[in-house]
Amino acid sequence: MSRTPTTLDLPALVTDPATRIVVCCGSGGVGKTTTAAALAVHAAEAGRSVVVLTIDPARRLAQSLGVGELDNTPRTVPGVGAGGGRLDAMMLDMKRTFDDVVHAHADPQRAAQIIANPFYQSVSSSFAGTQEYMAMEKLGQLRAEADRTGRWDLIVVDTPPSRSALDFLDAPKRLGSFLDGRFVRLLAAPAKVGGRASVKALAGGVAVATKVLDKLLGAQLLRDVQTFVAALDTMFGGFRERADATYALLSEPGTAFLVVAAPERDALREARYFVERLAHDQMPLAGLVLNRVAQPGPIGVDRALGAALQLTDGEESGAAERAAAAALRLQASVGALAARHRAALRGFAAAHPGVPVAVVAAAPTDVHDLEGLRQILR
Amino acid sequence: MTPSPDRVRLHVVTGKGGSGKTTVATALAMALARDGRTVLLVEVEERQGLAQTLDTPPLGPVERRVADGPGGAALWALSVEARASLLEYLQQFYRLGRAGSVLEKVGAIDFATTIAPGVRDVLLIGKVFEATRRTSGRPHPKGTPEHYDAIVLDAPPTGRITRFLSVNEQVADLAKAGPIHSQAGAITTLLHSDQTRVHVVTLLEEMPVQETVDAVAELREAGLPVGAVVVNQARAALLDEPDEVALLALADGTIDVPAVADAVGSVGIDDPQRVAGSLLDTARGYRDRLDLEAAQYDLLEQLGLPLVLLPLLPDGIDGGALAELADLLAEELDPEPDEDAGQLDLPENGLAR
Numbered sequence: 001m002s003r004t005p006t007t008l009d010l011p012a013l014v015t016d017p018a019t020r021i022v023v024c025c026g027s028g029g030v031g032k033t034t035t036a037a038a039l040a041v042h043a044a045e046a047g048r049s050v051v052v053l054t055i056d057p058a059r060r061l062a063q064s065l066g067v068g069e070l071d072n073t074p075r076t077v078p079g080v081g082a083g084g085g086r087l088d089a090m091m092l093d094m095k096r097t098f099d100d101v102v103h104a105h106a107d108p109q110r111a112a113q114i115i116a117n118p119f120y121q122s123v124s125s126s127f128a129g130t131q132e133y134m135a136m137e138k139l140g141q142l143r144a145e146a147d148r149t150g151r152w153d154l155i156v157v158d159t160p161p162s163r164s165a166l167d168f169l170d171a172p173k174r175l176g177s178f179l180d181g182r183f184v185r186l187l188a189a190p191a192k193v194g195g196r197a198s199v200k201a202l203a204g205g206v207a208v209a210t211k212v213l214d215k216l217l218g219a220q221l222l223r224d225v226q227t228f229v230a231a232l233d234t235m236f237g238g239f240r241e242r243a244d245a246t247y248a249l250l251s252e253p254g255t256a257f258l259v260v261a262a263p264e265r266d267a268l269r270e271a272r273y274f275v276e277r278l279a280h281d282q283m284p285l286a287g288l289v290l291n292r293v294a295q296p297g298p299i300g301v302d303r304a305l306g307a308a309l310q311l312t313d314g315e316e317s318g319a320a321e322r323a324a325a326a327a328l329r330l331q332a333s334v335g336a337l338a339a340r341h342r343a344a345l346r347g348f349a350a351a352h353p354g355v356p357v358a359v360v361a362a363a364p365t366d367v368h369d370l371e372g373l374r375q376i377l378r
Numbered sequence: 379m380t381p382s383p384d385r386v387r388l389h390v391v392t393g394k395g396g397s398g399k400t401t402v403a404t405a406l407a408m409a410l411a412r413d414g415r416t417v418l419l420v421e422v423e424e425r426q427g428l429a430q431t432l433d434t435p436p437l438g439p440v441e442r443r444v445a446d447g448p449g450g451a452a453l454w455a456l457s458v459e460a461r462a463s464l465l466e467y468l469q470q471f472y473r474l475g476r477a478g479s480v481l482e483k484v485g486a487i488d489f490a491t492t493i494a495p496g497v498r499d500v501l502l503i504g505k506v507f508e509a510t511r512r513t514s515g516r517p518h519p520k521g522t523p524e525h526y527d528a529i530v531l532d533a534p535p536t537g538r539i540t541r542f543l544s545v546n547e548q549v550a551d552l553a554k555a556g557p558i559h560s561q562a563g564a565i566t567t568l569l570h571s572d573q574t575r576v577h578v579v580t581l582l583e584e585m586p587v588q589e590t591v592d593a594v595a596e597l598r599e600a601g602l603p604v605g606a607v608v609v610n611q612a613r614a615a616l617l618d619e620p621d622e623v624a625l626l627a628l629a630d631g632t633i634d635v636p637a638v639a640d641a642v643g644s645v646g647i648d649d650p651q652r653v654a655g656s657l658l659d660t661a662r663g664y665r666d667r668l669d670l671e672a673a674q675y676d677l678l679e680q681l682g683l684p685l686v687l688l689p690l691l692p693d694g695i696d697g698g699a700l701a702e703l704a705d706l707l708a709e710e711l712d713p714e715p716d717e718d719a720g721q722l723d724l725p726e727n728g729l730a731r
Contacts, residue, residue: 028395028535029586056537059588161395161535212468214556262396266430298656299647310645320637323628326621327638327657330664364663365670366584 005349008287008356011377014043014154019256021143021155021249024289025168026260027270028161031291033057034367035260035360036158037065037089038376043154044080044087045374051088051142052156055135064369065089072096074142079370088152094134098124101137101242119224131160132168133243140246169250169281256286263293263341268348275352287356290345294338295361297331301339304332386575387510388568389530389605389711392539392593393579394586398610400427402579402688402707403532405700407453409708414449415527418509422458422502428532429457433697439463441509441522454523456505460491463501467558500545500562506531507565510573536578536593540600543569543576575605577711580678582609582671587678594681606711607683611690612671617664626668629661686710 013019024036033054040052051074054062065077065087074088081087102120103111114120124130139157146152159168214222249255257278261271271288278285297304308325311317317325345357360376367373389406393399400421407419418441421428429436434444437455439462445453464487491498509529512518534542545562568574576597580590590607597604617625627633635654642657643650678685688706691699 030396161537264396266400266427267396269430297660298649298653303647307642307645307647311641318637318641319624319627320633321641322620322624323633323661324638324641324654324657326617326625327628327660328642329621330617330625331657331660334660364667368584 005288005345005353006356008289008358010039010289010358011042011046013256013286014039014156015046015048017048017153018254019154020146020254021139021157021252021256022286023139023157023159023250023255023257024260025159025257025274027267030260030262030267031360032161032260033158034061034373034376035258035289035291036156037061038367038373039258040087040089040154040156041080041370041373042377043156044077044085045083047081047083047085048154049086049152050154050156051090051146051152052158053135053138053142054089054091054158055131055160057091057158061368062091064373072138077370092131092135092138094131095125097134097138098130114228117224117228119228123228132170135160135168136246136250137242140242140249143249169247169277169283251281251283253284255284257283258286258289260289260291262291263344265344268344272348272351275355285355287358288348288352289358289360291360292362293341293345293359294334296335296338297328299328299331301332301335304328304335308332386605387526387528387573388506388575389528390533390539390543390574390576391530391579391608392533392536392576393608393610394537394581394589395535397579397581397586399535399579400431400532401700401703402577402608402610403530404428404431405703406577406707406711407455407528407530408445408447408700408704409711410528410530411445411447411451411453412449412708413447414451415447416452416523416525417454418523418526418529419444419453419455419532420458420506420509420529421456421532422506423532423534424457424459426457428455431700439466439505440519452523454526456509458502458505460498460501461487463505464491467501467504497558499542500558500565503543503545503565503569504561507561507568510568533576536589539576539593540596540602543597543602544600545569570601570603572603574603576602577605577608579608579610581611582674584670584674587674591677591681594683604683606686607678607681608686608688608707609675609678610688612687622668625661625664628658629665684710 014022022036022039024032024039026032033056036052036054037057040050044050052065054065057065072090072093074090077087077089099115102114106114135157139155142152142155146155210222250257259271259274259278261267275285275288299307305328308328311321311325311328345359349355349357363372363375367376389403389410391399391403391406393402404419407417411417419428421437426436432444432455434455437444437457439457439459441454441456443452444455447453491501506529508518509526512523512525518524533539545565578590578593580586594604594607624633628638635658638657639650639654642653647653675685686707688703691702
């Protein structure tokens with residue numbers, strides 16, 4: 001049985017009008033942002049109106065996209081879309097996105113109260129899932145704007161480099177379940193508890209828990225949480241509805257998930273986990289993008305090494321012979337790396353034979369301008 | 379005067395995702411676990427990256443002996459979990475058996491370990507802290523060493539490292555009293571002391587180097603002691619110098635392609651024109667890469683920190699490769715105390731701030 005995976009045609013995917021959202025996910029350092037930007041540039045140059053949401057782009061890449069400043073607003077990228085298309089780019093500001101959600105759901109006085117709360121400040125700027133949640137929140141906003149104004153027909157999103165794979169799928173639920181959780185609700189409104197015996201028993205547990213956490217964390221933290229949750233109470237429905245809506249949006253057929261990976265053992269192991277998790281959640285996976293794959297030279301590793309040896313064997317080997325031998329030895333090193341990359345890809349294909357793969361060749365230098373981004377899908 | 383390298387007890391290894399920080403942390407721990415020393419290698423992100431690198435079954439919240447070194451040395455490893463650490467705390471401070479399960483039931487453990495900001499990090503570092511403080515006679519988990527000579531922490535990536543290590547500031551703002559608060563203070567003292575070094579792993583590429591420069595600035599700003607910058611997978615080491623000179627001559631056009639085609643044709647390679655063309659591409663790619671690496675290396679040098687160069691290993695990371703990296707790291711980060719101190723890039727010396 002062949003272990004060669006089906007080829008994933010990235011240009012066809014992003015130029016297909018049926019594709020409305022592309023989500024690039026993968027572990028840190030595999031080139032997610034670059035891939036997202038390259039796909040967006042390609043689609044825009046093919047005539048589509050595209051917005052790309054980046055999370056934490058490299059400085060020069062951000063500059064080349066015109067999003068050097070973190071201002072949470074899509075800006076049109078100059079020099080893209082000669083064929084009638086357009087590319088807007090933005091960089092996520094998670095704190096500001098969270099503040100916007102609060103403002104959208106609470107009256108000005110209550111919003112101000114929430115935003116001033118130290119617990120809110122901490123959750124909105126450093127809680128482990130906030131960036132993921134806000135990335136999804138922003139995606140929901142961009143999609144709503146696209147539907148309302150017709151400004152974009154394709155949204156490309158980069159996802160945060162998560163501690164664990166697919167945090168961005170879990171984070172909205174996690175934040176929602178925290179805000180809606182029994183413990184927090186009981187903390188916030190102990191007076192409301194009563195009546196049924198099971199609730200009473202639970203309240204007893206909460207009293208113990210509160211006492212212990214008071215001792216362990218200090219009473220101030222719990223008081224801040226209580227104030228925060230009380231102020232947020234009216235927003236519960238809003239948060240959960242939005243999280244559910246975004247989750248539903250992700251599972252629509254117009255969405256394409258791309259798992260981005262590097263051809264290394266660890267990154268591919270993560271990629272396999274991503275693929276399995278997406279399948280489990282019935283999310284539409286388009287395929288795997290394998291970045292930085294070393295390309296073998298025109299001749300085999302052993303033949304190249306043998307030829308290099310022959311070339312420098314003679315007493316009178318000249319400059320051209322030495323240069324050829326050096327380049328052959330280098331090609332042999334790269335060839336060995338390429339063989340390892342191919343083996344890693346075969347391992348992936350054996351585990352997930354149905355997942356199409358797009359292989360992106362390793363480039364000697366970093367990509368940080370539009371021309372470099374164009375080259376990726378060429 | 380050279381302080382004894384043994385003074386550094388806690389090596390914190392950070393780096394951008396994909397830079398190989400787990401590999402470097404593992405190799406460093408192996409390097410330290412020599413000459414009868416007992417070393418603990420810790421991960422805090424519950425990714426089981428250490429188990430993969432060490433090729434051992436998944437690690438748990440209690441340390442396990444994973445390798446033996448020469449002279450009775452031992453390497454222990456551990457995957458710290460916030461939840462297990464919190465329950466351990468509760469047991470230790472409040473003797474909570476059943477109450478622990480009540481806390482679990484109402485979601486208080488979830489709350490404290492995932493939501494309450496900073497608490498998770500304090501719990502994770504708290505376990506590392508406990509290991510650094512371990513001396514014979516103190517209580518410690520059954521069947522584990524009474525004392526560790528060194529601890530290597532496979533820490534969160536550069537983007538999060540300063541926040542992770544700045545536990546006190548986070549917790550002081552939120553938990554204003556209680557054992558978590560007081561322990562955070564003791565941890566901060568350790569992290570800012572001479573016993574700790576934060577090493578940053580990077581690749582010679584633009585974004586990792588930028589992140590490294592930013593992270594070093596942040597760490598210094600926070601008063602955390604930066605150790606060495608470990609440059610991983612350096613491509614320049616693929617060729618020796620005469621080969622490199624010859625290759626650059628080809629890339630620059632000093633040697634012309636037809637002459638190279640003749641040369642490869644003379645040793646019987648088919649289609650020498652096409653092969654010579656690809657050799658030219660290879661040479662140019664290598665030159666571009668060297669230029670890029672040199673520019674990035676300059677940026678790293680400006681940090682004024684010891685730089686340790688680890689080569690790209692085309693065959694990947696296995697036990698032998700780890701040992702090779704361990705040798706290189708041992709030379710730079712854990713030298714023999716008797717060697718000429720002037721030759722050594724001891725982190726203790728290089729910390730001009």
